[in-house]
Amino acid sequence: MEDSRAIVNRSAPHAVPADAQSALVVSRPRWLYRRLDAASPPLPLGRLGRYLRQVSADDESTAILTRLARTAMEIRGNHEGDSLSIGVTAAPPRGNRQSYTAVALAALWARWEYSTVLVEIGGRASETGRRLRRTVPKIADVLTAIECGQHLPMPQPMTNTLPNLDALAGLGRFSLPRLADSGLLCDLSSALRERYQRIIWSLPGVGPEWNVAMLAGVVDRIVLSVGRGRTSRTTVERLACEVADLGLHPVQLIWHQ
C-alpha cells in the first residue's frame, strides 16, 4: 500500500492527499492526459464501444443507468473503504452478454469516481478481450514490474470520458489457469488491490478449464451474467455448488432481458 501511494505521489507530486481514491486520477500529470487524449480509446467502435459510451455519458435518469445503479448497489464489499474485487463470468459460448456486464459495472463505478480497473483474462472467446488485447497494457508488463520491484506501469483508460477506468489484458501464458498455477494471480491481485478500489476480472466462461478454487483470495464476489434463454439450470447449479464448497459469497446473477 505504501509503495502504491509512493508511486502516485511520485508521478503526481502536486496531487491531493493519497488517502482519497479519487486522487489517483487527479494526481496524473498533464502529459499523461495529453497522451490519452491523443490516443484512440481501446473501444472506439462496435456495439460494446457504443454501450460503454452510453453508460459513461448518458443521463442518470435513463432506464439502463437506473437499473444498473440498482444492481451495482447490491454488489458491495464486506467493509466500506476496502477494495472490492469481483469476477464476471457466464455460461459459454456466447449470448450471455458477459462483456456488457463487465463493462457496464466498470463504467458505472468509474462514473461514481471509484478508481476502477477491468482485467481481461477471459481467453480468446471473450469479446472484451478481442478489443482490448491489442491496445491496452499487458498483464505481462505489470507482472514484470512486480517481479523486479519496479513501479507499476500506468494502464490506459478505456474511454476518454472516464479517466478513472483502466484496463489490463492477458492471453496465453497469462490466462487464468496459467496465472493461478504459477501463483502470479495472487501477486497481481494484491498489487491491483493496492491501487484500485474496484477490480473487475473478466473471467472465461464457466467450463472445465478453470474452477472457483483458483480465485480463492482473489475475488470477493462472483457475478454470473445470464442472458434470457441462454443459460441452463445445470450451469448455475454447478457454479453455485463450487462457491458453496469454498464458503464464498453467493453467486450473484445479473439478468439480461
Next chain:
Amino acid sequence: MSSQHDQPRSLLTGRVQPPLASQRSPRLRPGRVRRAASYVLASMRTQPLLTLLTPALCIAVGVSLLWATRPVWRVAADYRIAGNSSDPVPASLRVEVSPAELRDLLVSEPVVRGVAKSLEDEAADQPVTHPTLPSPVRRWAIDAWSSARLWPARAAVALGVAEPSPSDGVRPIKVHAGRLSADTHMVKVHLKAASPVVAERAPHLLLTAVRDLLRHEDRSRTMARIEELRPAREDAAERLRDAANGVTQYRLEIGRHDPEVSANEIQSRLIDTRARWAELETDLKEAEANRLDITRQLENATVEQTTRVVVEQNRRIQDLKHEISTLEARYAADLAVKTPRHEDMVRLRLEIESKKRDLNSEEILVIREKVQEPSLEYVGLLERRAQNNRQLVTLAGRELGLAETESRLSVELAQAMQTAQRMEELTTARQTADESLRRIDAEMVLLDSRLSSVIPFAHIALVGQPRVADPNVPDEPNTMVYLAWTISIAMLLMVLVPTLSSLAAARLIAPWQVEALGHVLPVELVGELPGPMRRALLRLPGGGGS
C-alpha cells in the same frame, strides 16, 4: 401467521414460496405417473394458446391436404396367358411369356410411360368431361400439391444425393402388381387413375402397350440374333471349305486308293499267311516227331553201346553236345519273353537243328570210323534221319520266310489303318461343318420369316371389362379415414407440443427459478438489465433526466 413468516418469500414478488419437491416427505409425494399427468395438464393449462392453436392448425393442414389431394379411382384388371393351342401363331414364331414376366412387364416403367402418354394424347384430342371432376381452383391446388410433393426428390437429385428417377412427374395412372396365379396363368394388376373413364380405359391400353413392347423386344432380339449368326455362318462356311480341301488333298496324297479297302486286302493276306504258318508248324511237329522216332530207334540199335562209347570218347562230339545244350537253355530262357513264332526264336531253333545235324554227322562219322561194319537196319535208320534232317531244314526255311512276311504285312496293316483313321477324321470334320452350316442357314431362314411377319401376341388377353366401383365417388382419399387420422394426430400434438414446450422452457433457467434455487444453493439475483432492443423503449420520456 408465524408459519407463513418462516416460509421463504420471493425477492421480486414478495409471495410465499411453496416448499420444494425435494423438501417434502416421500410419502406425501405423488406417484410418477400422476406427477407426469399433472405436469402435462399443467403445461396445457399454462399454455392455452399453444394448446388450442396446435390441434387447430393440424386439423386445418389436414383438411387442406384432403382438399388438395387428387381423387383416385381404382380398377383391378385380370390378364390371362392362353395355351399354345389357342394362339394362331406357329410354334416356331411363338414367344413364351411366363405370368411373372407378364406381371413385371405390366408394371414396368416403359409400359406405364407409354400408356400415360397415350392417355395424355387422348385427353388432348378429346377432353374428358365428368361431373365428379374437381373445380378449376381445386385442380390448381391438386396440381400444386402434387408438384410440391416432388420437390424433395428433385432437390435431392439437384444436390446429387439421389439418382434421377425415370418416373419423375405426375402421371395420369399408377399401376401396382397384384396377385399372381401360376396354375391358371392369371395376373392381376391394380390401376389408379384420376378419372373413372381413364381407369376403365387404361387396362386396354396397358395390354396394347405390353404387346407392342413384346413385339418390339422380339424384333430387337431377332435382329440381334441375325447379326450374331452372320459371322458364325461365315465361320462355318470357311470351316467347311477347309475340311473339304483337306479331304481332297489327303486323298491325293494316298494315291486315290481307298485306305479302308487297302487295309482289308492286307488283312486278308495276313490271315492267309498266318494260316500257312500254322500248317507249316503242323509239318514241323510231324517232322520233329519222326526225328525223335528215328533217334530212339538208333539208340535201341545193336551198335548203340559201341557208338556211345566212341561218342563219349570223341572231343568233337562232346563240344557239339555242349553247344546244343547251351542253345537249348537259351531257347528255353527266351521262350518266356518271346513267342515260338518270333524271328529270333525261329532262327535259334534253326541253329539248334543245324548243330544237331552236325552232331549226327559226327556221330555217324565216328561210328563209321569205329564200327567197321554196321548193320543194314542201322544204316537205314541213319539215312532216314538224314532225310528227316533235310525236311526239317526246308521247313525251317519256310518258317523263316513266313515270319518275315507276317511282320511286313502287320506293319502295312497298321499304316493302312492309320491312314483310314485320318481319312475318317477329315470326313467327320467336313460333315460337322456341313451340319453346322445347315443349322445356321435354317435358323436364319426362320429369323427372316419372323422379321417379315407381325406377331400378334394374341395369347395374352384381358379377362372381362374392368369397371370402377362407383364412377361418381372416388376410391381415394377416404375422407373419414383421413379425418380420423388428422384428428388423432391433432389430439396427440395438442398434448405433446405444450409438454415439450414446457420441458424446453424448464431446461433454461428463468428468474423465478433463480429465486427457488436460492433456497438450496448460494445464488441470488441482484438485478435485471434491459436488453439491447428494449433499452431504447425503456428510455424515460424527456431524456434529459427531468
